[in-house]
Amino acid sequence: MSACHTVLERGGRVLLIDKNPFLGGNSTKATSGINGALTTSQMTLGIPDTPMSFEKDTALSATKGKSDKIHPLGRVLVWESAPAVEWLKTSFGLDLSKVSRLGGHSHPRTHRGAERFPGMTITMALMEKLEKIAEQTPEEAQILLKSRVTSLLQDNAGNVIGVTYTDRQGNTHKTYGPVVIATGGYAADFEADSLLKKYRPQWMNLPTTNGEHCTGDGIKMLEKIGGGTVDLEAVQVHPTGLVHPDDPDAKVKFLAAEALRGVGGLLLDKNGYRFCNDLGTRDYVTGRMWDHNKAPYRLVLNSASAASIEWHCKHYEGRGLMKKYNSGQDLAKDMGIPASQLQASFNEYNEIAKSGKDPWGKKYFDGAPYSLNDYFYVAWICPVLHYTMGGIAIDTDGACLKADGKTPIHGAFGAGEVNGGIHGLNRLGGSSLLDCVVFGRVAGASAAKYLFSQTLRNTNFSGIPSGAPAPVARKVEAKKVETPSKEFTLQEVAKHKTKDDCWVAVNGEVLDVTKFLPDHPGGARAILLYAGKDASEEFNMLHEHSVIKKYAPETVIGKLKK
Known part of the structure; x- marks a missing residue:
């Protein structure tokens, strides 16, 4: 989403395709915050941090204490950290005033707000702004959910010119333009072609914090067209x-x-x-x-x-x-x-x-x-299992590289955990959200620059070609749905407490979330903990009140009887 906003800021158009029913991915689960060195929040609190100090900490973690010399990609991460934090504060109105010290850090530099998990707060802010743009100006931004990219399209020169994807109805489409790959890592890749099984088979039995969508899709697609990878054993x-x-x-x-x-x-x-x-x-x-x-x-x-x-x-x-x-x-x-x-x-x-x-x-x-x-x-x-430092090989502009690790694949860029080589063998806490924002912005800027340079050269590369059907944006505004008038007591709600029959009460409304369980971004278990109960307090700790009517109005079946 950082890449989308960056492209839009530079006058481009974006189509965001996500195989999940909701945006956000693992970023919504990030609990500690986002790193930044030499931020205004640190200055206000009198924290004497510097990018040089952050560089050293990052390098020591990346090399497991063997060197304090940072990799060029790590240098981008560090020196773009403060601008990334300030961008979130100024462009999205986020509170990132609290600053903590995490393991391996020589100074407090992990930013969060006063309430809620910072990952949820940050991703929701970016998501809601993007959804608003898509709703008001669909010619500039469109969002496709429950849609899966299946391959990267190339021209005769090997440049990436778009993707093939399958929509939620199972129909196959092609869409054209530079591609920013932001499919995340592979710490839940337990499939037949599992990267985890290939590179870390001894850890296949470990539990994971990752959603089931983290199966290394982008890495596998890029490898199929000769893309390079780095540090895939670094889990x-x-x-x-x-x-x-x-x-x-x-x-x-x-x-x-x-x-x-x-x-x-x-x-x-x-x-x-x-x-x-x-x-x-x-x-x-x-x-x-x-x-x-x-x-x-x-x-x-x-x-x-x-x-x-x-x-x-x-x-x-x-x-x-x-x-x-x-x-x-x-x-x-x-x-x-x-x-x-x-x-x-x-x-x-x-x-x-x-x-x-x-x-x-x-x-x-x-x-x-x-x-x-x-x-x-x-x-x-x-x-x-938590994070995969390995991934696709990129340069400092976020451009994907071929298997030789040097030659760029024009038209393809990487952002977030899908990238390798940024964190070395071990990532510091607080640098995952930072990676998403920094390299989202880097990849978005590079993709926009590439698109405009191609357009100015009067090539056939002009985004979605004329005559091709434009993807349909999913409208996600809060739907004007009236709460059903039927009333239920909490005792009646309590009878529905299994995964096959799950009701919860939230802020005076009764929800039947049985069919919604597989789509919940936080996993079914997060809801099942409150099956048959009043989940208002927990819900309000994490969500805005408008979330239900905006994303799951069909779950509301009545009111809670007082």
């Missing part, structure tokens, strides 16, 4: 997948925001002891969990830590993924260890925080001291 296993006590073996898991550790959360083993630098990079912490081998592991926040990220804690608690304990004694009892043992672990940490000398190498101690005489938010955690 990130995140240490803090959230384990639901009622479904510990679920293949798809929610992710605990890395900001929970950034504000002072501790990682404890089954005996209540620390086993790593809580703010270490993701690959390091995951490695320590596997080597230490003393699960179940817990992410523990005391009152001081939780207070600075309260919205997240309450959200996870509402989903049954976090539990609030009124005291350390209660926590120790649930862990099956003596309270004195947990206090001893806290005492050791407090002394480390006071001295600033941690044997595990931790340097920042927000939230300290820890005491049993406090309340805690606690989650079970486990390693999960």
